[in-house]
Amino acid sequence: MMTACGGGDAANAGPPGAPTLEKETSSSEAASSSGKAKLLTDADVTLGDIDNGMVEKGKTTYDVKCQACHSMGENRVVGPGWKGITTRRKPEWIMNMIVNTDAMLAEDPEAQRQLEQCLVRMPNQNLSMDEARQVLEFMRTL
Numbered sequence: 001m002m003t004a005c006g007g008g009d010a011a012n013a014g015p016p017g018a019p020t021l022e023k024e025t026s027s028s029e030a031a032s033s034s035g036k037a038k039l040l041t042d043a044d045v046t047l048g049d050i051d052n053g054m055v056e057k058g059k060t061t062y063d064v065k066c067q068a069c070h071s072m073g074e075n076r077v078v079g080p081g082w083k084g085i086t087t088r089r090k091p092e093w094i095m096n097m098i099v100n101t102d103a104m105l106a107e108d109p110e111a112q113r114q115l116e117q118c119l120v121r122m123p124n125q126n127l128s129m130d131e132a133r134q135v136l137e138f139m140r141t142l
């Protein structure tokens with residue numbers, strides 16, 4: 001298993017002409033079959049200066065629900081480490097991965113590629129939108 005599922009360079013380069021989340025047509029179908037809302041777009045996630053209160057809460061959620069599979073460093077546990085994740089992934093992509101996990105694994109090429117490398121499906125952790133946003137804030141500090 002080469003670079004495993006850590007993302008890194010491969011994720012930056014990306015496959016040429018990879019489809020983006022903007023393609024809405026077929027996605028609503030797949031999403032509704034798993035009972036999930038439509039995927040978030042960049043208009044749904046706004047980043048400002050780092051909010052330390054949110055970081056704290058995000059860290060707590062991480063400790064309870066994510067730590068078993070994700071490290072704060074670069075190393076993979078079950079899923080990829082989170083160090084620098086916000087430089088590799090768009091905020092809305094990360095949010096979708098957290099709250100629309102099944103839809104992402106069903107239709108997002110990057111999420112699917114990662115699944116192939118990790119061989120484990122990330123389970124939906126049933127976070128609220130607020131909790132997911134707090135985890136994203138925490139990720140920004142890594």
Ligand code: HEC
Binds near residue numbers: 080119123135
């Ligand atoms: C049972 C193990 C497991 C747990 C618990 C888990 N994940 Fe994951 N996660 C994975 C695996 C495996 C992948 C990569 C494969 C995939 O896409 O399914 C992944 C991928 C991700 C990604 C994409 C990472 C990247 O580098 O592109 C994000 C973001 C993520 N998880 C967030 C979370 C959050 C937030 C939590 C806690 C609320 C969480 N995960 C809990 C296993 C887990």
